[in-house]
Amino acid sequence: MKRTDVVIVGAGSAGCVTARRCAELGLRTLLLDRKPSESVGDKVCGDEVSRTHFEATGIDFPSGEEVSSVVAGADVYPPNMINELKVRGWKDFDGWTVNRIKFGQRLLEEAMRAGVQFKPNIHVGGPTFRGEKVTGVTYKDRSTGEKSSVSSKIVVDASGFSSVIRKKIESPLVEVEIDKRDIALCYREILELRMPLAEPEVARVFLGGKYAPQGYGWIFPKGKQQVNAGVGISGGQGRGSPKALFMNFKEDYPLLFRSKVIAAGGGAVPVRRPVWSLVGNGVAFVGDAALMVNPIHGGGIGAGMRAGIILGEVAKEAIARKNTSAKGLWHFNTRFLSNFGRRLASLEIFKRLLADVSDDDMDYGFEKRILEAGDLMAANKGDGFQMSAFNKMKRVKRAAGKLGLLRSIQRATSLMKKIDKEYAQYPSGPDGLELWKTKVQNIIDSAVFKKIG
Numbered sequence: 001m002k003r004t005d006v007v008i009v010g011a012g013s014a015g016c017v018t019a020r021r022c023a024e025l026g027l028r029t030l031l032l033d034r035k036p037s038e039s040v041g042d043k044v045c046g047d048e049v050s051r052t053h054f055e056a057t058g059i060d061f062p063s064g065e066e067v068s069s070v071v072a073g074a075d076v077y078p079p080n081m082i083n084e085l086k087v088r089g090w091k092d093f094d095g096w097t098v099n100r101i102k103f104g105q106r107l108l109e110e111a112m113r114a115g116v117q118f119k120p121n122i123h124v125g126g127p128t129f130r131g132e133k134v135t136g137v138t139y140k141d142r143s144t145g146e147k148s149s150v151s152s153k154i155v156v157d158a159s160g161f162s163s164v165i166r167k168k169i170e171s172p173l174v175e176v177e178i179d180k181r182d183i184a185l186c187y188r189e190i191l192e193l194r195m196p197l198a199e200p201e202v203a204r205v206f207l208g209g210k211y212a213p214q215g216y217g218w219i220f221p222k223g224k225q226q227v228n229a230g231v232g233i234s235g236g237q238g239r240g241s242p243k244a245l246f247m248n249f250k251e252d253y254p255l256l257f258r259s260k261v262i263a264a265g266g267g268a269v270p271v272r273r274p275v276w277s278l279v280g281n282g283v284a285f286v287g288d289a290a291l292m293v294n295p296i297h298g299g300g301i302g303a304g305m306r307a308g309i310i311l312g313e314v315a316k317e318a319i320a321r322k323n324t325s326a327k328g329l330w331h332f333n334t335r336f337l338s339n340f341g342r343r344l345a346s347l348e349i350f351k352r353l354l355a356d357v358s359d360d361d362m363d364y365g366f367e368k369r370i371l372e373a374g375d376l377m378a379a380n381k382g383d384g385f386q387m388s389a390f391n392k393m394k395r396v397k398r399a400a401g402k403l404g405l406l407r408s409i410q411r412a413t414s415l416m417k418k419i420d421k422e423y424a425q426y427p428s429g430p431d432g433l434e435l436w437k438t439k440v441q442n443i444i445d446s447a448v449f450k451k452i453g
């Protein structure tokens, strides 16, 4: 196929869902992945995905062999590993851990059933251009060694963290460099435990501390006697390797004692707000390639699926109007960033707060319940922390020794609200982007909470 409507690079969850929606709407859609067909979906991941993403997109819930475990709650631990918050009935976290390959294969099958042409073993080298407009991609067929190109009205970069298209575009609209501190380097293992899990539906999350300095660790259930466990830490700060940190954790944490490794691997995930603009001329970015990930826990499967549905619809509109310039595709920005995207952006402030609070202060905050489970839920929704005057008074009492900490939480709340407001007013066209970016960047830059105490 030498010319088509949409070329999508990458058949991960974001790429498959985007492709499916494009094809459902009658667009000629070509999906390319460097992997062989049977490996599509394979990915080093925590494997947890919330039910809410399926409800929001209409994509069928995982079922049968796709499901490793049902997840119904999380215990969130501070650095000293005591006084954990037991989060239950949190719709945004409850869901499943999935068998990544089986889940990925299903998304691919659904795309192909809708009419998507899928080509495996295709390594995409980068975009082709006419002037500033992206007009297609160059690629190498890994099974024959043949190099070729394909042209399209729209190119979608769904290549995940590698962002093979986005990184090769020179345009004031397109962000290329991502700060290393906004990337979490992760290591995870799937482990067979020596004893069954006491609470096989509860996920555990560990904040900071010696096992995950300025990061997080996790143990997610993968069946009665298996878990997906790992550590993710911010890059570029010389805090050691996530693998070494995880090995220490595994040695010390009784549940993991002498467990058998079923699979192991490292990966990277962006942990900041999405890129400023999800589109350029003739091109759009979705999933990890657009940094659509929850900055607190690195979950990105759901965000990419939500965005994929929107992008398919915007692609159809733009092609029907014969305008696939950045302006013609802009609706993707306004539909995603001013809705789900603003949640991700406001959580970046929360992430910065967590990174700046010392381990001692975080332990204190958990012990005195300065933040409660409901706060975490509200924050995760992008609502900041809701404190009534009465509530505030109660917390001031509990935080008597650490008023600085409470003040920082309040300041984070106010910044989250500011970000939320800015995203609700995302510019209606490319012309307004620079001014808007400056306002948001100023808010992000002011989210420094050092020397709390």
Ligand SMILES: Cc1cc2nc3c(=O)[nH]c(=O)nc-3n(C[C@H](O)[C@H](O)[C@H](O)COP(=O)(O)OP(=O)(O)OC[C@H]3O[C@@H](n4cnc5c(N)ncnc54)[C@H](O)[C@@H]3O)c2cc1C
Pocket: 009, 010, 011, 012, 013, 014, 015, 032, 033, 034, 035, 040, 041, 043, 044, 045, 046, 047, 048, 049, 122, 123, 124, 125, 158, 159, 160, 161, 162, 163, 164, 186, 187, 188, 230, 266, 267, 268, 269, 286, 287, 288, 289, 293, 298, 299, 300, 301, 302, 304
């Ligand atoms: C350790 C770890 C734990 C995580 N835990 C969770 C979790 O529990 N829950 C959650 O929701 N998210 C989690 N995430 C994040 C989640 O995995 C990603 O957000 C999600 O998989 C992104 O989907 P995607 O489709 O954008 O990209 P990907 O799934 O990365 O897919 C990209 C696809 O593009 C293909 N590709 C790349 N380059 C090229 C090229 N040059 N040519 C052709 N094809 C190419 C790849 O082969 C791949 O198939 C975790 C990430 C990591 C690293």
